[in-house]
Amino acid sequence: MQGCGVIIVGAGFGGLVTTLGLQRFGLSCRVFEKAPALEEVGAGISLSPNSTRVLIALGLRRQLDQICNSPEALCTKHFETGEVRALNESVNYEKQYGAPYYQVHRADLHALLTETVLGNDPDAIHLNRDFVGFESRGNSVEARFADGSSASGEVLIGCDGIKSVMRDLLWRPGKPHYLGYVAYRGLTPVDRLPDGLIAPPSATFSGPGRHFTRYLIRGKELVNYVAFAQRAEWTDEGWFVGAGIDEVLENFVGWAPEVLHIIKNTRGGHCHKWGLFGRSPLSRWTRERATLLGDAAHPMLPFLGQGSSIAIEDGFVLARALAEYDDPATALAKYEAARLPRANETVQQSAAQGERKHRRPEPGDTMRELLQTQLFAYDATSVAI
DSSP: OOSOEEEEEOOSHHHHHHHHHHHHTTOEEEEEOSSSSOOOOSOEEEEOHHHHHHHHHTTOHHHHHHHOBOOSOEEEEETTTOOEEEEEOOOOHHHHHSSOOEEEEHHHHHHHHHHHHHHHOTTSEEOSOOEEEEEEETTEEEEEETTSOEEEESEEEEOOOTTOHHHHHHHOOOOOEEEEEEEEEEEEEGGGSOTTOSOSSEEEEEETTEEEEEEEETTTTEEEEEEEEEOSOOOSSSSSEEEEHHHHHHHTTTOOHHHHHHHHTOGGGEEEEEEEEEOOOOSOOOBTTEEEOGGGTOOOOGGGSOHHHHHHHHHHHHHHHHHHOSSHHHHHHHHHHHHHHHHHHHHHHHHHHHHHHTSOOOTTOOHHHHHOGGGGGOOTTTSOO
16 A cells, blocks of 8 residues: 555554554554553563564664573473473574564563664654444544544554453443462562572473463563462452562462572562453454454463564564555455454463463473464465565
């Protein structure tokens, strides 16, 4: 499409990557974000080669190498003894898949994407815009916001997360439902831990009803950890709330000393927890000139570490489709056909991975079962659309 005016709702990773892709292809777009400031909360995130090749294609390799770590080795450890059960020492994802595997603080990545978008176009992002509805008008679509303002364009993209207003307006699919897992996310300074404890730099401990993942970020000065526990109900108000480390420790009694050291030394003595919610997969994302992307289209459990990576893939494929096809309806149809099967399959694989990770380890378990490396070969920069 030539000079396409694209409206993007949501300035998370998916929305910002979509914007960068459109900017790269010379298409006009604007991002509308309900938050008053662009601040990405949370801690670490893993970016597998299927997403890093997109970020590199967007010209971000130098900056990524500055803010990210690439683990020299990955391993699984026994949840009680801490013994290494499976080790992958020769981690050369770039040689195998053509792109690196990165681990980074979410805020650092979000800041990089934001700065790059605004460097290309200082007026690209509009804050304090709470999306409430839209209306298709022939060859255009109008987005409406809670403050009474509106924006018109040729295409509307909902990148507004698992609680997506766009998804509700398009398909009335029902509310997100709790999936039986609680996650605790914390940061622990390396200098508060015994020397040599964090070896290798990235590890996962899997046990009955729980698992614990940790890796290094911020110049290897912080340990990022995520501790998952199965729980029948989620009763806390809100999805993302504070938690004291005593609560985390109660869930990991009897686990390896390494796990307990990391939890006990959590920065500030507290972390955050959230219940893991999901929505049933959709058979369609697109209606007329409006479509969905990322968690708005396909929220998934985090057990493959693919939620953000799949959203990044979505964003680049959608930008390619809008650049390649003159007709918006054709472009959106091509995008959906290319992306929906892969995204929904990854949703299912992520759920199955949760079952594998929350059982007692067995002798036949391998790193490949935990990493699901077949996901990494996908190339959003060249896949047919």
